[in-house]
Amino acid sequence: MWFIGIIAGLFIGALFESVPVALVLAVAGAFLLPRLLGKKKVPPHRTEAERIPGQAPADPVAADGGMVKLQRRVMELEQRVATLERRLTQGAGDSAVQASELPAVPEVALAEVPLPPAQPLEVQRPQVAVVQVPGPEVAPQPAAPEAPTPKPPVAAPVRRPPPPPPVPLRDRLPAPIANLIFGGNMLVKLGVLILFLGLAFLLRYTAERVTVPIELRYAAVALVGAGLLVLGWLLRNKRAGYALILQGAGIGVFYLTTLAAMKLSGLLPASVGFAFLFGVAVLSAALAVLQNAPVLAIVAALEGFAAPVLASTGSNQPVGLFTYLLVLDVGIVLIAWFRAWRVLNLIGFVGTFTLAAGWAHKYYTDDQYATVQPFLIVFFLLFTAIGLLFARRTLFDAPVQPAQPLATRALDTLRRAGRVDSSLVFGTPMVAFGMQVLLMRPWEYGAAFSAMALAAFYLVLGRLVFATQPKGLALLAEAYAIVGVIFGTLAIPLGLEGQWTGAAWAVEAAGMYWLGARQQRVYARAFSFVVFAGAVLKLLEATRLDAAPGHPLLDGSLIGPVLVAVSAFAMWAIHRRVRLDEGKGVEAVAGGALPWLGMAALTLLLWQWWTPPWAAAATAVLASVTFAVAIRFALSPLARVSFGMQALAVAGFIATLHRTGEVVDGRVLESGWQGAVAATVIALSVLGSAAWSMLQAHRAALARGVQPVWSTGNVVGVLAGVSLLHLAMLFQLSLAQAALLWPLTATAVLWVALRMAHFPLAALAGVLQVISALAFGATQSAGLDAAGAPAFASLRFWTPVVLGLAALLAGDWLRDEARPRASEPAGSARQRWANAWCAIPVVLWTPVVWGLGWWLFGMLDESVRVLDRHGLSVYVPAAATAVALVTSALAALVAHRRDWQQLGRATIATLPGFGLIAAFCIVGGPTLFYVPSSTLGWIAWPLALAWHLRLLRAQKQWFEAWVLTPFHVAGFWLFLLLAARECQWQLGRVGAEWSSWQLLGWAIVPALVLWAMRSRALLQRWPLAEYRGAYLELAATPVAAYLLAWVWVTNAVSPGDAAPLPYVPLLNPLELAQWLMLFALVLWWRALPTASFARVQPMVAKGAAGFTGLALLTGMVLRTCHHYAGVEWRFDALYASWLTQAALSITWAVCGVVAMVLGHSRRVRTLWVAGAALLGVVVLKLFFVELADRGGLFRIVSFIAVGALLLLVGYFAPVPPKREEAQDASEKSPTEGGVA
Secondary structure, eight states: HHHHHHHHHHHHHHHHHHHHHHHHHHHHHHHHHHHHOOOOOOOOOOOHHSSSOOOSSSSSSHHOOOHHHHHHHHHHHHHHHHHHHHHHTTTTSSSEEEEETTTOOOOOOOSSSOOOOSOOOOOOOOOEEEOOOOOTOOOSSSSSOOOOOOOOOOOOOOOOOOOOOOOHHHSSSHHHHHHHSSSSOOOOOOOOOOOOOOOOOOOOOOGGOSSSSHHHHHHHHHHHHHHHHHHHHHTTTHEEEEEEHHHHHHHHHHHHHIIIIIIIIIOSHHHHEEEEEEEEHHHHHHHHHHHHHHHHHHHHHHHHHHHHHHHHOSSSOEEEEEEEEHHHHHHHHHHHHOOOTTTTHHHHHHHHHHHHHHHHHHHHOGGGGHHHHHHHHHHHHHHHHHHHHHHHHHHOOOOOOOSHHHHHHHHHHHHHHHHHHHHHHHHHHHHHHHHHHHTTTTTHHHHHHHHHHHHHHHHHHHHHHHHSSOGGGGGHHHHHHHHHHHHHHHHHHSSOOHHHHHHHHHHHHHHHHHHHHHHHHHHHHHHHHHHHHHHHHHHHHHHHOOOTSSSSEEEEEEEEEHHHHHHHHHHHHHHHHHHTTSSHHHHHHHHHHHHHHHHHHHHHHHHHHSSSHHHHHHHHHHHHHHHHHHHHOOOOOHHHHHHHHHHHHHHHHHHHHOOOOSSSSTTBBSSHHHHHHHHHHHHHHHHHHHHHHHHHHHHHHHTTSSOOOOOHHHHHHHHHHHHHHHHHHTTOOOHHHHHHHHHHHHHHHHHHHHTTTOOOHHHHHHHHHHHHHHHHHHHHTTOSSSSTTTTTOOOOHHHHHHHHHHHHHHHHEEEEEEEHHHHHHHOOOOOSSSOOOGSHHHHHHHHHHHHHHHHHHHHHHHHHHHHHHTTOOHHHHHHHHHHHHHHHHHHHHHHHHTHHHHHHHHGGGHHHHHHHHHHHHHSSSSSOOOOOTTTTTTHHHHHHHHHHHHHHHHGGGTTTHHHHHHHHHHHHHHHHHHHHHHHHHHHHHSSOTTTTHHHHHHHHHHHHHHHHHHHHHHHTTTTTTSHHIIIIIIIIHHHHHHHHHHHHHHHOOOOOTTTOOOTTTTSSHHHHHHHHHHHHHHHHHHOOTTTTTTTOOHHHHHHHHHHHHHHHHHHHHHHHHHHHHHOOSSSSHHHHHHHHHHHHHHHHHHHHHHHHHHHHHHTOOHHHHHHEEEEEEEHHHHHHHHHGTTTHHHHHHHHHHHHHHHHHHHHHOOOOOOOGGGGGGGGGGGGGGGGO
């Protein structure tokens, strides 16, 4: 009905000759006509029970159909069942439950209860259900229960047709109201309550307005402190803790008041304030002693040491200060001794020396030495005595256990003596000596003599303690002895120069170690290691670097390294004699470092005697001698030292290398033959050690019948030695020459590695290949190769070729090594060791890819260079094709002869290589548009095609068929593209640019190939016989899509110019080719297998073909108007031409009529509907396009012709019947299929 409204509106609008009016009337007709003439809605279908008034449904659940009623019904049934169970439990008599009271309910599963709107089952209720209750005299038997009472029969449910679903409320309401109600707009309310809290201003300090004098204010505060102190004293017996807090607060108030009166207000002079502070400290100490309160004692001590600082006026009075400190310390010592408050000693020690050091740093001058020195000695003796006395008080009863280790005894002593006494014992000499050094500044050897005096004092003190005191103080005596030794050791650098200090320390360490080993004193041996470490540091400190050319690298003492080396070896000999090198303790580790330090000292001499290259060589020679000695006397630690020396030699040699400022004779490195000899000596030294280890591993492997396992040292030595041999070449060869030579030496290295089963050495051969490639790249980037070298005779050509050939030779060796691993039995004997790693795919593939890559690079680069030199760059594509073809042929031949799987599989890159050459010719070739037959391409590309097909057949021995399928398809596309380009160029010479001839050239060859592929003769021959699906489906489908796209594109953009031929509709080259393409596509589609993915449905294929044919007819009409009516070939011009519009309307109408007639005659409704749709488009086009041509003849012709055609088709070709109605067509009247 709406369609009739649109037609009526368009017709009325056409009478007004206005497109906008026609549009408005068409919309109005489509909206109003169905509402004015539309049928009323049929009432919904009702069941029989619903049609009979007054008859209720049999089941209330079915009548209601709601979930609420259903749940209510279930609850009622559950209550009745519960009542029945309760009565059975109570043992009611033989009673019959009537149907009105307890209706029988059949068992219905929950899943059987239907949800609305489904109709529930109708249940037929029995009239009476009798429940049998057993008598009380019969007891139930669990083993044999009674048979259950049979259930009454249930009538089969009767199903009724479901009622129509109710119309939802949303559908019964108008759309705006429904959207408003059910839209569910949710309002988001935002409310944030902001509270602002005002900040009050601080009240001004009212001290300035107070009228009370400042003296009275201080006095009032002091009275408050006194009150707190008195109150705390009165409460000392009742509440001791609270009383101590009050007393501490009172003392604090006294201190603060006194400080404020001195520093802030100036009410008290410094002397009076100092006296008052001292009195407060004495009062605090007295209160602490009287009440046994160590907290007050600590506060008093801190107050006493703080008083000089707080009351200081800046005057320099050392006698008063030190006297005050001495009195304070004596008081602290007395309190600590009688109350055992040892922490006071530490406070006194820290406070005394802190104040003394602070004064000395700020005020001390040399003329005050006589005043200060006695006080320092007194303080030193005082705190030394304190440490001795308090330690003796704790340790004199301790039993001696000399069998315990030193660490255990020391920890036990420290635990019992405490941190305070230990700090005084060891801290006093250190701090006192620091201040003594300050006093000894005017004298050159004053510090040394002071250290010697301290050493003597502590040695004597240790001896006296050991001899006169109980044995519990033995460890304390040893501690004093250690302190004495430390200061004796310290006196050496203070009195001697650095080199002599190191030498003396080294000798002292050796003697001390001998004594500690003899007396079995672990700490003595440990201290000797510390001293020896100091000797080494002093030796290094006295050694300087000399970077001047031609000079030794190091400059220093000669006697120092000798004495350090002798001492180190002496200590190592003692260490080994007493068997202290066994185990993994700290001393064993330290002893293991002695040979390293000894040889390091000797090596230091070599670098002080000779220039760096020769020093490195001498180090290598010394390492070889050391290694020989280690092997001769079975000194394995010394052998490891020799390895370290060799590493030092290599690193030192490399670190001192220098490149030549200019390329002199092509050399890369300086030093010439001297550097080459030094590198060779170092390499031979390293390789000698590695060869000995390889010999040992070889013998062990032969003895056990297994493959050798190379140690890490052997691997490092071999790699370093071979690398140095190659580095030595750079002293006499240029980088370009080395890049040519190293691949050959790498091949030799690989040969040795394969014979010795030495995988790291084989890896080094590969690294040498990479380094050669990098060196070659560096020479090319620097332009070191001569540009005028003859063809195929320069290093630029031979280096990559040698790289490639060497890599391929290595790959063949690796293939040969891998083959036995795959074929020989596991237990078979071998003539030489196997290399299991050769069977790894990466190892087998890398030399093949690397070698072919460099081979192709060398050949292509040299070919391009030679052709460019002779002005023949246009022949580069043909030369590249020839190189790729020859390389592929040789690789295939060698792979077949040598049974080389990897090389044979590498030929798979032949087709991608041809593709890259073609892409280069198209994109970056010497000409803008590449022609395959130009510049010997007419020979190269046919040979490439022939070899491609021959190679595909040969590759079946290396690949499975599915692997080669993509290459069949890709090769088909590549050579088809080249042939199409050649045909396009040949036909393009006939006409002008972008004429039909050029466009035709791009499609002739693909169309002919597509046409020929359906030939039975070709389908029975290789490769189509074996790869039919690949060619006919995978390869041809994109070609078919391309041809279809070519048809559409050329039909849309080409005007059909085919000069010198005139344009004749349908008989010109372009349109003939287009119809040929369409016919070829149809034939190809028909040749596809039924199950092919490329075969679309017949209906889709016919529709696409018909639509394409209509498009071709449309293009033909447009080109006809262009050529014969002079309409320009532009979209706007063609659209504005009323002749073109009329011709299109008539043509489309004729096509639609033909389709409808054929559809009617063949009884194909789809074809008839397509024609009708096309006529509908024509009708719309008349109203929306031609209607605007007011008064035009073409519009009249269009309307008359289309109208006449519509009348004819409506009479002669009505809609055909459906297939199921075809058998009843004879029974229908002729008018039933009238005008649609």
